[in-house]
Amino acid sequence: MACPNVIVMELEMHYASDPTQSKLRAATYGRGLWETKVSFASSPMTFVSSTTKQDNTSSIKPNQPAQEIIKIQINTSGDLAPLSARSFSFDTGESSNPLTDITLARVYYTGGANGFSTTTPFGDAYVSPKGDFTINGEQEMINGTNYFWLAYDVSASATVGNILDAACTSLNIGVDVIPDETNPEGHRLIELIYCDAGGTHLSQEHISLVTIGSVQQSSEDGMDGYQDFTATIAELMIGVSTPVTVQNNVPFNSDELIIWADWNIDGDFEDEDEQVYKSGPLGITTYTTSITPPAHAKPGLTRLRIRLHDTAFGPNATPCGNANLGEVEDYTIDVKEETVGIAQIKTERTIVAYPNPVSNELNIEYPYNLISTPFYITNVLGQSHYQGFLSGKTIIQTNQWPPGIYFIHVGVKTESQARVIKF
Numbered sequence: 001m002a003c004p005n006v007i008v009m010e011l012e013m014h015y016a017s018d019p020t021q022s023k024l025r026a027a028t029y030g031r032g033l034w035e036t037k038v039s040f041a042s043s044p045m046t047f048v049s050s051t052t053k054q055d056n057t058s059s060i061k062p063n064q065p066a067q068e069i070i071k072i073q074i075n076t077s078g079d080l081a082p083l084s085a086r087s088f089s090f091d092t093g094e095s096s097n098p099l100t101d102i103t104l105a106r107v108y109y110t111g112g113a114n115g116f117s118t119t120t121p122f123g124d125a126y127v128s129p130k131g132d133f134t135i136n137g138e139q140e141m142i143n144g145t146n147y148f149w150l151a152y153d154v155s156a157s158a159t160v161g162n163i164l165d166a167a168c169t170s171l172n173i174g175v176d177v178i179p180d181e182t183n184p185e186g187h188r189l190i191e192l193i194y195c196d197a198g199g200t201h202l203s204q205e206h207i208s209l210v211t212i213g214s215v216q217q218s219s220e221d222g223m224d225g226y227q228d229f230t231a232t233i234a235e236l237m238i239g240v241s242t243p244v245t246v247q248n249n250v251p252f253n254s255d256e257l258i259i260w261a262d263w264n265i266d267g268d269f270e271d272e273d274e275q276v277y278k279s280g281p282l283g284i285t286t287y288t289t290s291i292t293p294p295a296h297a298k299p300g301l302t303r304l305r306i307r308l309h310d311t312a313f314g315p316n317a318t319p320c321g322n323a324n325l326g327e328v329e330d331y332t333i334d335v336k337e338e339t340v341g342i343a344q345i346k347t348e349r350t351i352v353a354y355p356n357p358v359s360n361e362l363n364i365e366y367p368y369n370l371i372s373t374p375f376y377i378t379n380v381l382g383q384s385h386y387q388g389f390l391s392g393k394t395i396i397q398t399n400q401w402p403p404g405i406y407f408i409h410v411g412v413k414t415e416s417q418a419r420v421i422k423f
């Protein structure tokens, strides 16, 4: 396009992310705006470099699809004859127990956008990755930095305390390339993270006493309408009803009490049967009910959440977030199996842990493992404290451990459990 024969007072270059769309603009007083595309010397795409990074190292709950693990960056130069990414070879790396914890591995492409998203998958999912695995696909790349992401589906039976990680050992863009960094620093911990919940305003009514079976906890109104009594543990048997009472110190007619239990131990209260009691609007001093862990409850330490709220003034009947008034209290329940058959297997397979109580050195004997059996140790809050593999007799240094009660869990699906006391 020809520029009219006038004096140009302003000239602007507009660079676009796609260089072929860049423009030169001239304002010619009285003769309008003139613009033309900037000629761009196109060149065939060449590979510049590749590397991996681990941006997201936050904890992950069990039972979560498509969780970001590592990012693969491929830098190219040139816009003609684009190169395509054709395969990525990975290694589950430092992951504690891929077969138990990871159900699927997938790769996603986000073009030049540096942020994890599952919109554009690359190739097919890889089922049950363990050790080396390769994902094949075809993705034409853009000029500049291309972002690919490895994600895992975290299993519902993932073990709390285990870690998830990966390395990208090579990739193919027509030729094989080894990234500059293959195994980036960091990992993701599998942890039970529950949503926050409480009451916004200082309210007259609060939870003043809770009994679960023989366990009793009296209390005032918690800061932010929340109290953490997860150090208080109540034992519940699957299929057996345990009486529960909750006291409201100042009852109003529109008050309601709701109780949830995380039966599948995945860090939320949204699964089958997890709301275990709902009073409806009922202004009474003592709510009386009972809780029976369902047959599908997973044995182990899990969370019980109790909410008292006012259905007439800013109610919140969900397990997450704040209600205007009332209070939320959290407890730990230890769900035990009572089924005779299973109980027998468990008693046959006894862990021998000594001395108990322990001071400096804990000996663990588990004579049933012909190959090494994974085990982990949790504190009373269900937080992972130690993990490893048992083979014959295992000795653990405990002198640095804080005093308290610890639980030893043996086997991928907890074949056996024992309790030790550290003083």
Ligand SMILES: [Ca+2]
Binding pocket: 054, 165, 166, 183, 184, 185, 186, 187
């Ligand atoms: Ca890593």
Ligand SMILES: [Ca+2]
Binding pocket: 206, 207, 208, 219, 220, 221, 222, 227, 327, 329
């Ligand atoms: Ca309280």
Ligand SMILES: [Ca+2]
Binding pocket: 262, 263, 264, 265, 266, 267, 268, 269, 270, 271, 274
């Ligand atoms: Ca749950």
Ligand SMILES: [Ca+2]
Binding pocket: 063, 266, 268, 269, 270, 271
């Ligand atoms: Ca869930």
